[in-house]
Amino acid sequence: xxxxxxxxxxxxxxxxxxxxxxxxxxxxxxxxxxxxxxxxxxxxxxxxxxxxxxxxxxxxxxxxxxxxxxxxxxxxxxxxxxxxxxxxxxxxxxxxxxxxxxxxxxxxxxxxxxxxxxxxxxxxxxxxxxxxxxxxxx
Amino acid sequence: xxxxxxxxxxxxxxxxxxxxxxxxxxxxxxxxxxxxxxxxxxxxxxxxxxxxxxxxxxxxxxxxxxxxxxxxxxxxxxxxxxxxxxxxxxxxxxxxxxxxxxxxxxxxxxxxxxxxxxxxxxxxxxxxxxxxxxxxxx
DNA sequence: TTATTAATCTACTAATTCTATAGGGTTTTA
DNA sequence: TAAAACCCTATAGAATTAGTAGATTAATAA
Numbered sequence: 607x608x609x610x611x612x613x614x615x616x617x618x619x620x621x622x623x624x625x626x627x628x629x630x631x632x633x634x635x636x637x638x639x640x641x642x643x644x645x646x647x648x649x650x651x652x653x654x655x656x657x658x659x660x661x662x663x664x665x666x667x668x669x670x671x672x673x674x675x676x677x678x679x680x681x682x683x684x685x686x687x688x689x690x691x692x693x694x695x696x697x698x699x700x701x702x703x704x705x706x707x708x709x710x711x712x713x714x715x716x717x718x719x720x721x722x723x724x725x726x727x728x729x730x731x732x733x734x735x736x737x738x739x740x741x742x743x744x
Numbered sequence: 745x746x747x748x749x750x751x752x753x754x755x756x757x758x759x760x761x762x763x764x765x766x767x768x769x770x771x772x773x774x775x776x777x778x779x780x781x782x783x784x785x786x787x788x789x790x791x792x793x794x795x796x797x798x799x800x801x802x803x804x805x806x807x808x809x810x811x812x813x814x815x816x817x818x819x820x821x822x823x824x825x826x827x828x829x830x831x832x833x834x835x836x837x838x839x840x841x842x843x844x845x846x847x848x849x850x851x852x853x854x855x856x857x858x859x860x861x862x863x864x865x866x867x868x869x870x871x872x873x874x875x876x877x878x879x880x881x882x
Numbered sequence: 883t884t885a886t887t888a889a890t891c892t893a894c895t896a897a898t899t900c901t902a903t904a905g906g907g908t909t910t911t912a
Numbered sequence: 913t914a915a916a917a918c919c920c921t922a923t924a925g926a927a928t929t930a931g932t933a934g935a936t937t938a939a940t941a942a
Contacts, residue, residue, distance in 0.1 A: 665911025708779040716878035727865040740854035803938025
């Protein structure tokens with residue numbers, strides 16, 4: 607299941623991507639428009655800023671704005687920052703690899719071989735979809 | 745992330761599918777072979793029995809055995825019983841649909857439209873893979 | 883027939899982690 | 913001076929991953 611953190615993060619990014627001139631938008635504005643708890647959204651936007659997706663402007667008239675073109679922001683990178691690994695098991699993850707404690711031999715694991723397929727198909731979608739693509743559903 | 749419950753469940757089912765004559769296998773045997781906590785495995789197998797994948801025989805020489813041919817058990821059905829919905833958001837789920845509280849209009853939701861694609865690609869794999877396919881990774 | 887043993891079944895408990903916030907105070911800037 | 917981001921802490925509830933104790937059932941050996 608996708609966490610609300612990721613869901614809200616994607617919604618906020620889409621909202622920012624839809625701004626005409628990429629002018630700063632306050633947390634409160636996004637919070638109201640997208641029905642997201644203000645304080646929760648605050649922490650999500652902070653994460654996105656620390657990971658280079660957003661920048662912010664303090665004080666009156668301030669807010670958050672995108673640092674890159676929506677067409678250059680892949681969903682895969684957003685997903686990894688907010689949700690974590692795209693793989694469903696760590697032993698299959700490309701960016702967050704970990705060995706499974708219970709598996710003596712990865713190459714023989716039936717679960718692993720299935721999860722590689724799931725990872726590949728999801729990854730293809732997440733890699734080939736950008737924030738600009740998401741804005742088109744309007 | 746895939747829960748250990750689902751992971752262990754798939755491993756146990758694969759183990760049973762590999763038995764020559766489909767003779768009952770005790771929980772202890774599977775537990776040792778697959779490095780799974782015995783009591784945890786017990787509850788997982790119980791779930792799989794209650795959902796029609798397995799049957800069991802009590803007493804000496806008893807254990808669990810498959811009720812259907814491995815080639816007739818789709819990973820999609822196993823996944824849904826152990827892990828729950830294949831979709832990452834409830835508003836996209838075919839078998840566990842729920843409306844999202846924060847969305848005024850589903851058809852316009854960017855997250856939803858992305859998650860439909862993810863669901864479809866995963867579903868295709870889970871539907872077209874059977875327990876028999878998993879046994880081949882040996 | 884009886885006792886033993888090897889199984890599943892049922893119910894309760896518990897530690898740990900994750901999720902989704904809420905609150906309050908600080909700093910910056912128009 | 914007001915509006916905004918920033919930063920730190922706490923927390924209720926849920927899910928996960930088991931562990932504990934005992935009841936029930938069935939095959940088999942005495």
